[in-house]
Amino acid sequence: MEPPAGPFFPARHGSQRYVCYCGAEPGAAFNAYVTNASEVWSTDFNQEKLERHMAQSGISEDYSTKFREAFEHRTAALTVHNGRATLELKEDAWSLTFDLFKLPSSEARMRLQALMFGLMGCVSSLEKRLEAAEGAAAAAAAVCRSEKNQPRSQKLLMPDLSPRKNQGGGSAVLAKRRVPGESLINPGFKSKKAPTGVDYEDS
Template sequence: MQRPLAPGSLCIVPAGSGQGPPRYVCYCEGPEGPGLDSDPGETGAFNIYVTDALELWNTSFTPESLEKHKAQHGLDGAEDYSTWFRAACDQHSVSLTLKDDSSAYLTISREAETLTFDLSKVPNPEAAPQVQTLMLRLAEQVCKLEKQLAALKDETPSPRKKPQPGRQQLFLPDPDSRRGASGPVVKKWMPGESLINPGFKSKKPASGVNFDDA
């Protein structure tokens, strides 16, 4: 059963100056890397692969040449290159340079330390099945992630619609609804009603002043 690609064990890097395509997939194979055809018994194996989905380059390390590479860079034999590679991928500090002789070299950096790896081109008959395996595994990972995202969307409840505050009233209130409104009511005075006691009619009409009786 093929192992899934480990997080941080794969990255996409540009070639040369790094401005635009072509782009290359770079991944590692080792005790903590994704591996392609690694033997579980070879716990010390480590290799870096670079491909553009057509051609393939790798470091072609043997356990002996790997220890020699570490010694050349002043590293302890127990130093884990897979950890180096994951950290460089996370920090986007991986650079690739292709040479005229079809070889390449890769540089990975971690803080102030830098490692350089020489990569040789893998012959096409040997490279084709490895590139095919990588592409199929990447497609499988994408399908798996899409299913997980779809499941999360189904589990997430849709937000309820809330009334918008400060929304203007588009229609005037019903006139009948204002009849029962509280507040002072001003009654219109009718002719013949008493001015002192509104609602009662005057018993006799008002008359003017008679100056003759004065």
Template sequence: MDHHTRSAYCTVVNKADNTKYLCFLHTKAGVLNVGLTNASNVWITDFTKESLSQHMKEYGLKSIEGYVSKIRSSSGNGCATVCLEENRLVLQLESMPGAMTMALLRLSEPEGREVLRDLLFRMADCLTHLDNTGNVKSFVSSEFEPRRQQTGPVVAVRKRVPGDSLINPGTRRLKRVPTGVAFDDSDDL
């Protein structure tokens, strides 16, 4: 995996028919490319530095992180529309300032299969890296971080000291001296 490449992933659900797509964003040498897949077909943008800059300027985006954030927030809010045409896909993301539209070209079968293979291994490498470090720092891996639900104030649990009562914590359990059983040898016949 190229360490100068940054990746981000999210799920896009077409609000028209609830079809799910995996959206993958790869930044390499300052150029962001966006791809969508339904696990059998792959569509991808073919931005150059100039065309990406023009696209970002058109939609008032100042950074690649802002671009990624806009795609994630729009797709996470269910504000995405996917329109399939003959050999391309048009992705429209609606948000408060305005809608962002981009056209993605469909890759041929061998190219698409290679992109899917690369995508699968990038995601696996990302998860392996998370497992090894346990450290989530970049926008790339936060997608895989488990969501935590806050259920209320956290109460510290006091460690039980040996001898404390399980039923009434804070009181000591009384230990009785073992008395044993007295056997009488005279009763034997």
């Protein structure tokens, strides 16, 4: 027996808790189930019964889609009475009612085993997806931290080329101090003769 793929929905009736779910069976494309972890109720559809129910409901769309929509919107209602269960799905544009019948104990055990292994498969799949998502998030965070810290480190390593200002707010370029005897026209050339001044006697 193949584990049910779901969807799954937790429901209550009085003080009892139930799990509603659906799955495909040999000879039928769809069946709905309800269990309280000790007993199991089923729609017991074969292909003929399923087609008859779909014709009466006026809905030709896959019932699994309708169950998923109702379960996601939490518009499913369950009642259990006299060994039978009734599951109602209600949306704005449609409604469905399913009568479910209690399965014999031997078949109920098989269904519960299949349900347990199906839920284990769902949990394992979710854990793998969560682990992959956490790894991707950690890698993205590491890249963001690297990009955030990179300009700062480059700034610390680069020389400061910005112009410096003196205290008076003047030009940042400091004038080179002229050495006595150095030519004003040709900086760097130093006269070999000492300056003698102006001779006024010859004039």
